Amino acid sequence: MKKLITTALVSFSLCCLSTAALAAAPIKIGALFAVTGPASFLGEPERNTAQMVVDEINKAGGVKGRKLELITYDTGGDATKAVQLANKLIKNDNVVAIIGPSTTGDTMAVIPVVEKANIPMVACAAGIKITDPVKKWVFKTAQNDTLAVAKIYEHLKKEKKNKVALLTVSDSFGSSGREQLKSQAAKFGMQIVSDDTYGPKDTDMTAQLTKIRGSQAQAVICWGTNPGPAVIARNAKQLGLALPLYMSHGVSSKKFIELAGEAAEGVRLPSGKVLVADRLPKGDKQKGALLAYIKDYQNHFKAEGDHFGGHAWDAVMLLKGAIERGGDTPSGIRNQLEATRGFAGIGGVFNYAAGDHAGLTKDAFVLVEVRKKDWVLVK
């Protein structure tokens, strides 16, 4: 008897589910994030954020009465896998748009796939190559390295310092930063007096810093992701290095302050506005979105929403806007994405155009300094 009731209940609920599904099939959106592997510091918050935003959109009734369905795969930061998964999303899951991937390497590998299949993709990676030259179906939300470099050089110029020492990590993030730092130096009248690298797993950088101490440098610019920059900040303090230390946006999370401890004091870096959301002036267009995102992320994951998760937030919201205006076909979404103007998200205020699929200016970055274990805006 009991079994019968269970069967009846199960089949009844199945019926309900299938009729609900018939009423309005969900719009399928694919997502590729490097949730595991070396770039997991990007992929994990991105996956969390994307799922959280999609759930919330659905809870609020979906887009024009239709639910969104997010299909997420983990690329592990492996370009080959990213290509396979992109194909799977397009051919098996029939998604209308793709969010991600998280890293520049993955994204560059996936671009030919989406271009061929005519599926719009909103990448969460920062490499300038992704949208320069412009590809018809590819957009991105992460700020270009170029903008971060410009922010630092601009500040140094204002402080009348023009001799810098570079210390960059020997992975794709560091070498891309190093390239930008070198190519833009002349434009801002900067002179690179020392150019050193360190390995992503290195545990002691006193040798490089000692060398820098002996050079003419007036400031040190370090380009890397945790934990390297934290080790560098500690080593610099150990050596009593009196030069101002600039970092990249790769360490723009509380984790850096936690790791570097006291040595983080006075370190400056360009960052998305999410770090200093509550300190932004009232008139700031992004402030509302930023505060809402931080609060939401805190509620769901008991952790601080960061810069990187913000890329996924922007991607989902941009797609939502495009679907609202342009319907659920890939070409409709693409055209509406390109027509997005003045969308104030987490990464900045996006203005896409036919000739600009990155959509941000250097105002997307603010320069922050660590003071008393917290971030403050540098004017």
Add this chain to the structure above:
Amino acid sequence: MEFLNQTTQFVISGLATGAIYALIGLSFAIIFNSTGIINFAQGEFVMLGGVLTIFSINTLQLPLLAAVVLAVAGTTVVGVVFERAAIRPLKNATPLSLIIITIGASILIRGLVMLFWGKDTQALPAFSGNDPINFAGATLLPQHLWIFGVTLLVIAGSRLFFHHTISGKAMRACSFNRRAANLVGISVGRMVLLSFVISSALGSLAGVIIAPLTMTSYDVGVMLGLKGFCAAIMGGMGSGFGTVLGGLILGVLESLGAGLISSGYKDAIAFFILLLILFIRPQGLFKKGETERV
């Protein structure tokens, strides 16, 4: 003067890093000597030492000393379980398959730690402050003194153990000739277990004392393990002074290379030395060649 100061700093930094390599190298050598296998999970013992200490302090709210003891004990248990579950059951396996098993174990341990404690890097507070100490124009941290101190203690301790206690002598006997050792009544199995106990304790101790400097995360053991392996190879896989010297030389060369030549070649220098020694002096820098009687 400036050049001299710089070089002093390079050497001091190098010695500090080298002492860490030496400790890890010693723990490689101990297992190699009693079993003939190279335990590539050694780096994971180092990682476990750091991760478990941070876990004990942050989650279990233990004071530092208790946390260190617990971390070393915990890692030793892992080492013992590893030996019992993966090494001992394979009585007649070739050293090669045992080595591959250790690689498997290292991936397993790393994966489990990642699942339990996440992928984030964590820092351990320094044992006695962060105020730099000036020494002959160079600076070092109190934590470096801890590293030097512990390394010295471990060298002295292992010397005493291997040359002046019955168990230590029995372990050396196993390393010279297992069958002969067995014939004179030494339980080779027990010696192997003991070597895993000592080696995992030593590895985790190294992990604990370096955690405040280098920070720790689930994958920190890979590179440290390899560098420790280099040190052990330089010392000819002996569990004594040679390995320590090998570690120190490696650390200093790395630091000088990074400072004076190019920081891009830092790891290349270490592995170049490793290859060179394997080609030219496979018996290690400080050992006389052994002749084997047929």
